[in-house]
Amino acid sequence: MQKNSLKWILVLVSMLVSCQGGSQNDLAQLTRDQIYAVGNGSEISGLDPHRVTGVPEDHVISTLFEGLIGEDPKGLGLLPGVAQSWRISKDGKVYTFEFQSNAKWSNGDAVVPEDFVFAWKRLLTRDLGAEYAYLLFHLKNGRAFYDGSLKDFAQVGVKALSPQSLEVTLEHPTPFFLEILKFYPTYPLHRGSIESFGGPLARDGKWTQPGNLVSNGPFQLAQWDLNKVLVAKANPHYWDASMVRLKEIRFYPIDSRQTEERMFRSGALHKTESLPLHKVEAYRSENSTYLRIEPYLGIFYYMLNTAQKPLNDKRVRQALSLAFDRKGFVEHLLKAGQKPADSFTPPGIGRYVPKTQLPYDVDRARQLLAEAGYPGGKGFPSIELLYNSGEEHRTMSEAVQQMWLKNLGIRVELVNQDWKVYLASRKQGKYTIARASWIGDYMDPGTFLELFVKDGGNNFTGWSNPRYSQWLKETEVEMKEERRNALFEKMEALLMDEVPVIPVYYYTRAYLLRPEVQGHDPQLLDRHPAKYLWLKPPAP
Amino acid sequence: MIQWAIRRVLQGVLVLGFVISLTFFLIRLAPGGPFDRDRNLPAEVQEKLLETYHLDQPVFQQYTNYLGRILHGDLGPSFIRSDRSVNQLIEAGVWITFELGVYALFYAMVIGLTLGIWAGTHEGTWQDRLAMGMSLLGMGLPSFLLGPLLVWIFGMKLGWVPVSGWDSPASKILPVITLGSVYASYLARLMRTGIVETQREDYIRTARAKGLSEGAILIGHTLRTALIPVMNFLGPAAAALLSGSFVVETLFQIPGLGRFYVQAAFNRDYTMILGTTVFLSVLVVTFNMLSDFLQMAMNPRIRLQEGGDLS
């Protein structure tokens, strides 16, 4: 009996061994075939550029579609997209785009200016419920059309001048408008296919299914299995098809970073979306060829509820910031090359260089706290630090708690909440201190500094300042870059002095990349257009 | 018997209605809506979004609308996955989840019952201790720990099986073991206890006095009684297994319903939560009914009560 069962176990084990590797990606083979396998974070919520938000969606949609302006793989320049060239009027309000003569949809139809008019009208149609509709509020009458006060779309500032050119008129001169055009909500849509699958407002998403989706980017949708894989194949009709060297991209939606890292290590992926905090060190010392750490346009900070005691006292806020050992935090805890923050806006946006400093000065911090009436932390009420659930956020919060206890003698209670609850608490001001982060959408300091305008939709600090708001208004119309940057600098300085937020570090992107992947360069917005990527099999 | 089944199905429908209603209101009470994100939308966009998904209507009206739709088998559009309806999403995940669940259930039953019977029939011996030690190990290693451990050993170090996915037979082994082991441990313990208890009964001695072999006693007499606590546990367990496991599906990158369910809950995808809850309720009701039915088939005393209800 026992011998028998042993035999069975042996049979079973040999069966296991013999069918190993059944579906495992064979990375070498994929590389030879120019098939790029990449981890893509959580499953995309959809492929309709008007109905989704989020980074994983961006990765997929920007390989399938292309806007007027192309993304620069190496830096932050503006490359031709659907538009081969563009002109801007003197007052900065009228843009004229000339189209690529051979810009085509994946079904062979030509991409025409009307496709943009159609798409932008759809984005601005209230009944669609598009979250990014506000991006086009920069258009003349864009907002009015959206809120229904204007019925006639012809009066909105977008017009096809000819089959080859598109004219866009803005409400105000908007210096970063071209940056917005790199962003997927402003991409064109194929009117024919959308209308044949129920029209622009249909909710069943038939038109985005594989086989139905018509796109104009370097790749087209081939397969989409939810929570499993999304496959994009090279689009032969793409105007710049000769540039595209990848044959296929496989996007793997992977919720767990640990799983993703294991898949990468076992040779199933060319690139990961992320890397667990624990692993950075190990990769740095053992597999540094895979580890990529690149600056990223984002800031990690703590927001302070300035409406609450004791944080309504500026000196307390300053003390908290001064007692924050950013360098130690970054070097000993995060270890992924993050830079301690000296400003709210990360460096690297054009010629804007934030000049503020955020020193670590415990003596000064104690002094300020004493002045505020809490010498050595005595009498300081217990305050709460809110963070959204997650291993790494917890670790960081624990470090902060200890830091303030040690440096200032104040007690902080940690509170974690599920993401949506956390969002709601923040929004309703039901917090004292909360962790937060902000990622820039486009290359402009305004994408960071506009947060703290009075009654701003994302300003949960309760802090505002009329001068600050005034300066922000001025930047919206100021066309001279230097003067504009000077305004931003003043805002930055005011913000750092008032401390409604405690910036901690500038983000880096840490991920794993196989050396076979070529044309994948660091980029501050972490956009790596698939158009320029290719795979080079390692020399035998 | 048929009368009993009809009554149970009707009760099931009531349960379903109750669950749907309660869930419908509960999820709307939870803070954070489907469209709350890290960065807030302009107020007018937010407003319109709610309107689009009829979230601006009075809750009661939303409720009646939803009930109306559900009677037609339409679970509504997903709030988060805007390209799909809830029906489509469930359909996309359910078969894989079923497959995983059935394998895991099978694995758990084979391993668990075998171990339990083995231990129970060898009460107090080293075999008993070995089997119970294994069952303890299974309980002490929850799936979030067992999974990575198995992957690390068999996927990374030995390279026998893929570290993730759900396609080849080899890729299915680890997820099934990870999901099934805890249940196998539970079943082993319950089975063992059942056998040990039953073996003390006089009628087992009677069977032995008849000259039945130990095997025949076990199958024909002991298991009849000993399986009852197991059956009671199997109902909810089967429902839980077949409704998918978030941990295992995430760990192994399996496109099943468990991930949808948890993603939906965290994202406050109201229709999707409701859809998956409806699905789960159907499973629970069905499997508990099945488990009661099996018990009834096994226990004539309960059958007596056919006229009333299942006792």
Add this chain to the structure above:
Amino acid sequence: MSLWTLFALMLLAGIGPLFATHTFDQQSLNLGATPPSWEHWMGTDTLGRDLLARILVGARISFLVGFAATFVSLVIGVIWGGLAGYCGGKIDSLMMRIADALYALPFIIFIILLTVVFGRHLLLLFLAIGAVEWLTMARVVRGQVAQVRQAEFVLNLKGFGFSHFRILFLHILPNILGPIVAYTTLTIPSVMLLEAFLSYLGLGVQAPMSSWGSLMASGVEGMEEYPWLLWFPALGLGLTLMSLHFLGEGLRDYLDPKKKQELLL
């Protein structure tokens, strides 16, 4: 023996932290995660905190949660299942269908709501866990009671005019202790682990306090780099589990009326 192990573990949890040279939340960022050494017997975690101290503190929480929540589920489960099984008929159907319905409710949402409505009290954690764990317990108990309640001796008791309460709790329950004890010992470890998930949802234990569940959950993430962060808490849980198992067996033997009979023949 098992009782002693368990007792020793609890004692350690209770007074261990008083003697420890390190406190559970004392950090040393520069130190980071280090393997076990003379200074730190079980090593340190990524924040440089002494793991031994954290495990001892975590033991308090885990034991508290494990026993209290299991107790809650035991009480509700046994009463509910017992009544349903004993009464039978319509009452039984109603009670069990209610349990079915509760089983199908989305747990995550339920927990989130609980935190929002009532805050993050530890008591709530017990209730929340007890509230889900009792469902299966009730099913198991009910099945057993339904099986025993028509046994001769019960019918006799009824004949003697004993009250239903007395029959159910003093006569039927002792006869089905086996499965109940077995299932209870199964519940305790799963409750300890469930606690980690609930903490994730923001219920109950808050950082920097630790519990075995949360220590294990974070240990898994760094399994390859810092294995000691996983194995020591897992060892603690394993020991507890083992003692509970043998305790359960002993308890059942002790309480089981049948086993005693056997001796007398």
Add this chain to the structure above:
Amino acid sequence: MKRLEVRGLQIGFQTDQGWIPAVRDLSFDLGVGEILGIAGESGSGKSALALALMGLLPSNTQVRGKVLFQGGDLLQNNAESWRKIRGSKMAMIFQDPMSSLHPYLRIGDQIIEPLLIHGLANPKQAREQALACLAEMGISDPKTMLQQYPHECSGGMRQRAVIAMAVLAKPDLLIADEPTTALDVTTQREVLIWMQKWIRASGASLVFISHDVGVLSEMADQLMVMYLGQGVERGSLVEVLKRPHHPYTDGLLRSLPAMQDRNAKHFYSLAGHVPPGGSIPSGCSFHPRCPAVQDLCRTTEQMLEINQERWTACMRAKEGSWKSS
């Protein structure tokens, strides 16, 4: 001719409290076609004896001695040889028919099981035999009964089922442990009469265990009295009833309702109690309760054998002197 020879049988249980002897150095014979009644209070080891004869004692027991049955020593049997003779060559009737019938199996299936597993009949024949047997025992609707579950039957029906289960395979040796205790007097009589008839007709031998000497006196050919694991007296029924040699037997008989002296003011009953398990008094183990105890009884025990079929464990029996005192 002997059917069963028990020689020097010792049974003990290993428990947490130590070694507990249940049967001590017991020897007796049983002839073909004979009914041996075994009497004793609970704790006398009679049930352990019955189980030992069937090889059904739990694994924590130790059995020593010899039990010769059909030329072999039963105690040397392995599991397989036990299995072969149980239910076919020897069978047992247990005391509580409710608990010794499986609650979830039909009566019919349980009754015919021994026939089937020993290959003595095919299912159809077995069913017919069962029907016939039950009908003989006075079951009015045996057909229905076969389809019923134990809880659906009355106590009397269940008891008959248990008996049918044992006798259907026509065993040579039948062991009955308090088979009628749970029944009312009328039913009890019917069952006993039927059993006696069956034994006479089949030529089987019966070991009939009961605490009730009254029942035994209606059934048995031979009588053995047990006390604290020992046989204290053995002889033909008539002999023992007429002239009990052992004071314990005497006490048992005198406590029978039928034997009570109608003129006496009180019911006679044995003084004292059976000592709790494990503690065996020194000397004659009955001496603490013996009305005729002497100093020698406290230290010495002695077996007094008149012949092989008539013996007693009281050293004073021959003198008969204890009676006079």
